[in-house]
Amino acid sequence: MDPVFEAAIAGPATHAIVIGVGAYLHLPGGQAFAQRLGVPWTEYPDHEGMGQLSSPPHSARAFARWLLTEYRNPERPLASLHLLLSEPEAGQITLGTGEEKAVERASFEHVRAAIRDWKRRGDQNADHLLLFYFCGHGVNRGFITTLLLDDFGEDPGEPLEQAINLNGFHAGMDQCQARRQCYFIDACRVPSAALIERFEEYAGPAIIHGSAYLSEVPRYAPVFYSTVAGSAAYSREGEASLFTQALLRSLAGAGSKPDDEDNWLVYTGGTLHESIQFLLKRATEAVAGPSQVNSADHVEGEGFPLHYLPGRPIVPILVAVKPAEAAGSAELSYANVDGSDPVVRPPGTASEWDVEIPEGRYRFAARFAGGPYREKEEERTVFPPGRKVSLEVAE
Amino acid sequence: MREVKLRLDTVSWEGLQFDYGAVANIYDVTADEKGKRRRTPDGQRLRNLAIPMGPWSAEDPAFLSVQLEPGRYMVEATPPNGEVISEEIVVDESSEPLLVRLSGEESPHEWLSWQYYTGNVESAASYYSHAVSRDLLSSRVDLVSVWSQPAVGQDADELTAPDALVSRGFFFDLPAAKGFDLSKSADDLFPFDQIDRQVQTAAPEAAFSDAASQVYALESDLVLSLHGQSSAATSWRWGSGPGRHYLLVRGENIPPQYSVLPLPWMQVDGSGEAEVEALVQAGPADPVASGSMDQGHRISITVRDRLVGSVLGYLGAGQLSAAATILGQAEEAIERQAQRLLFSKGVNQPAAAAGAYALLAAQGSGKQESWHRWVANLKQWFPWLPDGAIQYAWVLLRQDRSEEGLKQARASLLEGYRRGLPYFSKGVNLLLDGLILFANDAREAGMPDVEVEAARKVVWRLALRTNPRQLFTSVLLH
Numbered sequence: 001m002d003p004v005f006e007a008a009i010a011g012p013a014t015h016a017i018v019i020g021v022g023a024y025l026h027l028p029g030g031q032a033f034a035q036r037l038g039v040p041w042t043e044y045p046d047h048e049g050m051g052q053l054s055s056p057p058h059s060a061r062a063f064a065r066w067l068l069t070e071y072r073n074p075e076r077p078l079a080s081l082h083l084l085l086s087e088p089e090a091g092q093i094t095l096g097t098g099e100e101k102a103v104e105r106a107s108f109e110h111v112r113a114a115i116r117d118w119k120r121r122g123d124q125n126a127d128h129l130l131l132f133y134f135c136g137h138g139v140n141r142g143f144i145t146t147l148l149l150d151d152f153g154e155d156p157g158e159p160l161e162q163a164i165n166l167n168g169f170h171a172g173m174d175q176c177q178a179r180r181q182c183y184f185i186d187a188c189r190v191p192s193a194a195l196i197e198r199f200e201e202y203a204g205p206a207i208i209h210g211s212a213y214l215s216e217v218p219r220y221a222p223v224f225y226s227t228v229a230g231s232a233a234y235s236r237e238g239e240a241s242l243f244t245q246a247l248l249r250s251l252a253g254a255g256s257k258p259d260d261e262d263n264w265l266v267y268t269g270g271t272l273h274e275s276i277q278f279l280l281k282r283a284t285e286a287v288a289g290p291s292q293v294n295s296a297d298h299v300e301g302e303g304f305p306l307h308y309l310p311g312r313p314i315v316p317i318l319v320a321v322k323p324a325e326a327a328g329s330a331e332l333s334y335a336n337v338d339g340s341d342p343v344v345r346p347p348g349t350a351s352e353w354d355v356e357i358p359e360g361r362y363r364f365a366a367r368f369a370g371g372p373y374r375e376k377e378e379e380r381t382v383f384p385p386g387r388k389v390s391l392e393v394a395e
Numbered sequence: 396m397r398e399v400k401l402r403l404d405t406v407s408w409e410g411l412q413f414d415y416g417a418v419a420n421i422y423d424v425t426a427d428e429k430g431k432r433r434r435t436p437d438g439q440r441l442r443n444l445a446i447p448m449g450p451w452s453a454e455d456p457a458f459l460s461v462q463l464e465p466g467r468y469m470v471e472a473t474p475p476n477g478e479v480i481s482e483e484i485v486v487d488e489s490s491e492p493l494l495v496r497l498s499g500e501e502s503p504h505e506w507l508s509w510q511y512y513t514g515n516v517e518s519a520a521s522y523y524s525h526a527v528s529r530d531l532l533s534s535r536v537d538l539v540s541v542w543s544q545p546a547v548g549q550d551a552d553e554l555t556a557p558d559a560l561v562s563r564g565f566f567f568d569l570p571a572a573k574g575f576d577l578s579k580s581a582d583d584l585f586p587f588d589q590i591d592r593q594v595q596t597a598a599p600e601a602a603f604s605d606a607a608s609q610v611y612a613l614e615s616d617l618v619l620s621l622h623g624q625s626s627a628a629t630s631w632r633w634g635s636g637p638g639r640h641y642l643l644v645r646g647e648n649i650p651p652q653y654s655v656l657p658l659p660w661m662q663v664d665g666s667g668e669a670e671v672e673a674l675v676q677a678g679p680a681d682p683v684a685s686g687s688m689d690q691g692h693r694i695s696i697t698v699r700d701r702l703v704g705s706v707l708g709y710l711g712a713g714q715l716s717a718a719a720t721i722l723g724q725a726e727e728a729i730e731r732q733a734q735r736l737l738f739s740k741g742v743n744q745p746a747a748a749a750g751a752y753a754l755l756a757a758q759g760s761g762k763q764e765s766w767h768r769w770v771a772n773l774k775q776w777f778p779w780l781p782d783g784a785i786q787y788a789w790v791l792l793r794q795d796r797s798e799e800g801l802k803q804a805r806a807s808l809l810e811g812y813r814r815g816l817p818y819f820s821k822g823v824n825l826l827l828d829g830l831i832l833f834a835n836d837a838r839e840a841g842m843p844d845v846e847v848e849a850a851r852k853v854v855w856r857l858a859l860r861t862n863p864r865q866l867f868t869s870v871l872l873h
Contacts, residue, residue, distance in 0.1 A: 141690065141859045141860075142858050142859040142860055142861045142862070142863060143823065143824050143827065143858040143859075143861060143863050144855075144858060144859055167828070168831065171828055171831065171832065199859055201852075201855075209835045209839070210828075210831065210832045210835055211832055211835055211836050211839070212792060212801055212804065212805070212829070212832040212833050212835075212836050213796060213801070213836070214792050214793055214796070214832075216796060218793070228864060229690075229863050229864060257420075257422075258422065269716050271473075271479070273477070273714075274473055274477055274479050275479075277477050278479055291517075291521065295713060295864075296713060296714075297713055299713070299714070299715060299716055300715055300716060300756045301716050301719070301756075302716065303716075336429050337426065337428065337429065338428055338429055340429070360426060360429075360431050361424070361426035361431075361467075380483070381424045381426070381467065381469060381483050383422065383424055383469045383481070385479055387481065
């Protein structure tokens with residue numbers, strides 16, 4: 001299984017595998033995918049309402065594009081990217097050079113081959129960094145989580161044969177020489193009555209099996225989940241998921257902190273988890289949707305630097321007016337503290353103003369063309385992960 | 396330089412304060428005339444501070460003092476619930492200390508304050524935003540207390556035969572519990588039929604409640620009242636007996652479940668017994684709309700320990716690095732008490748086990764020798780504590796790759812399994828992970844390890860039913 005991107009890097013490097021499963025061959029609605037593949041469609045009978053997903057290919061592509069175009073790790077540049085996408089139409093991705101590359105589907109066989117190749121690359125240097133990203137259906141009970149691949153349910157008698165036992169896989173990756181690994185799991189972690197019965201004995205293949213002969217060198221291998229065990233993960237139709245959007249905004253700055261040389265870095269053990277939590281909460285509150293609380297496991301110590309920002313971090317800020325009913329008639333703005341480079345939102349929008357601003361100190365203002373409210377101006381520091389700037393206006 | 400005194404204010408009905416409450420960071424954000432942050436001089440960025448947390452009404456509100464150069468700073472604290480609480484401060488040349496009292500979102504009730512900060516309940520804004528079911532109206536809550544009387548002439552701690560240990564609880568009864576009969580009394584539900592075991596139950600009164608939550612404040616007095624003031628009971632209170640205690644909850648639409656109660660919990664600072672707080676929550680009225688598929692877990696247990704309460708909170712929230720940070724800064728205070736309180740045969744072994752989980756996660760801390768010895772002692776001195784044996788197995792797995800080391804690790808895992816239900820859910824997780832690794836190796840070698848396979852099968856079923864979001868082992872019985 002060849003990666004979609006490969007670069008010759010001497011020394012430590014980053015190797016990534018990105019999987020997005022939107023089309024499920026044997027779940028309801030999988031006919032179009034079967035037609036594309038030229039195979040007869042059969043339905044897995046115990047699907048329990050699971051079906052096709054629109055978001056995972058968007059989410060996985062967005063993460064892959066970020067890796068190809070924005071990922072910055074001078075100590076470990078990107079050396080390879082495996083991308084597997086399952087969607088009704090044949091997938092492709094545009095590389096940084098503009099070249100279009102065809103993408104393989106995320107069947108169990110393809111994913112297993114890609115994971116083995118990814119691990120093989122990780123075995124070549126203990127200082128390599130391995131990144132794993134999955135978006136698709138997930139099933140969970142208690143401590144056990146399984147990720148479903150596009151041919152899940154092919155054999156209704158053994159549906160979990162086309163899935164990954166995440167616990168086993170993560171434990172098995174201790175056998176890889178690369179001591180820095182990072183996992184992003186953007187999937188529901190809901191129980192499935194039918195699968196739980198099978199879970200009594202088995203949760204799917206681990207692909208890489210663990211051994212009690214643990215590596216002598218400690219491994220840092222945090223897992224960032226889109227949701228807590230037992231809960232669903234959400235997305236808007238046809239867009240990257242809420243978690244992946246929060247992850248990418250965190251990597252753009254909300255999850256970063258300055259180091260001793262004043263470089264801005266995203267650490268795995270730093271505020272990445274809290275930043276995603278902050279942004280997810282804001283996203284679900286904005287649409288008054290169900291809450292989604294992310295979780296993390298194996299986040300040990302400070303972790304390691306995942307991403308070095310090229311400059312100042314971009315910080316999400318919510319500008320609000322108090323009382324809220326004054327917002328509609330307010331002209332909102334922010335500018336540097338000397339008044340330069342103003343950005344203005346004209347009156348007429350009653351909602352809070354969601355902006356992304358480089359870290360620094362700014363002057364925020366609410367102005368009114370007529371009564372009854374009086375102008376308000378405040379200086380505030382914009383700093384990751386972000387904040388709400390409330391301008392209290394008086395009549 | 397000016398002294399800056401930091402704390403995190405909570406709103407609580409009582410004065411309990413956590414001296415090492417929340418992890419905080421300070422960043423210099425002094426900006427130039429354009430608003431660009433200046434380059435930070437050395438020493439003006441303070442990371443991983445453990446600041447006190449508690450109500451301002453506490454008798455003597457504590458602060459953490461730091462010295463800062465004049466400038467503008469961002470102070471940021473993250474309590475165990477993951478909320479990022481930040482405040483911008485301006486430090487001038489004044490000789491007076493600058494008091495910084497951070498405060499986060501509001502807890503739904505003062506009596507849910509600690510449950511809120513440990514992440515077990517949502518903030519007030521979210522708590523009231525979705526409807527809950529009427530589950531709690533039909534709930535039945537029992538405290539189940541079990542211990543075995545040491546045989547004549549035998550010290551309780553020397554009991555090593557698995558069948559003699561009461562810590563097993565429901566552990567081996569899970570398959571049978573599938574046909575759980577709700578009409579049975581709690582006494583009948585625990586499979587302790589041997590004559591040396593005493594099972595007593597009580598129905599505690601909720602200290603506080605509303606439609607969504609019930610809070611039970613539990614201390615050893617309740618257990619002693621069940622068993623009488625016998626010498627065995629008195630010695631148990633001081634940690635020398637192998638008693639185990641559970642909160643059993645069931646009801647209409649509430650799956651039968653129980654949680655380990657770490658009673659008695661002696662304050663690690665030596666100031667007496669800490670309250671163990673049990674929260675029982677109603678399920679959502681509409682699980683789908685609330686974003687939860689509701690696996691049915693309803694119990695959360697927290698411990699109001701002044702010194703390590705936050706360590707437990709961070710551990711329960713899965714924030715192992717924060718737990719290790721707090722533990723590191725509380726270390727001096729803990730070490731002052733260590734020999735007497737944590738690692739002697741007398742007092743708070745579960746607290747020592749909690750600390751060992753945090754330290755296992757921070758394996759590069761350079762403190763290996765001393766705490767590895769703690770773990771070895773936990774395993775050897777307290778055969779009723781499954782967690783010590785499991786932790787020792789993992790110390791060996793990570794430190795000793797010799798055949799003998801692996802052999803001992805395997806034996807220690809199986810010992811942990813025989814000792815029964817781990818106090819901490821992390822113990823269930825590590826027990827399963829370890830058994831899977833040994834099972835894999837044996838299968839790979841073409842010689843399946845029958846003993847390990849049998850244990851793996853049981854622990855796998857337990858792991859499916861254990862709530863991974865709780866610190867203390869909390870298990871569904873279906």
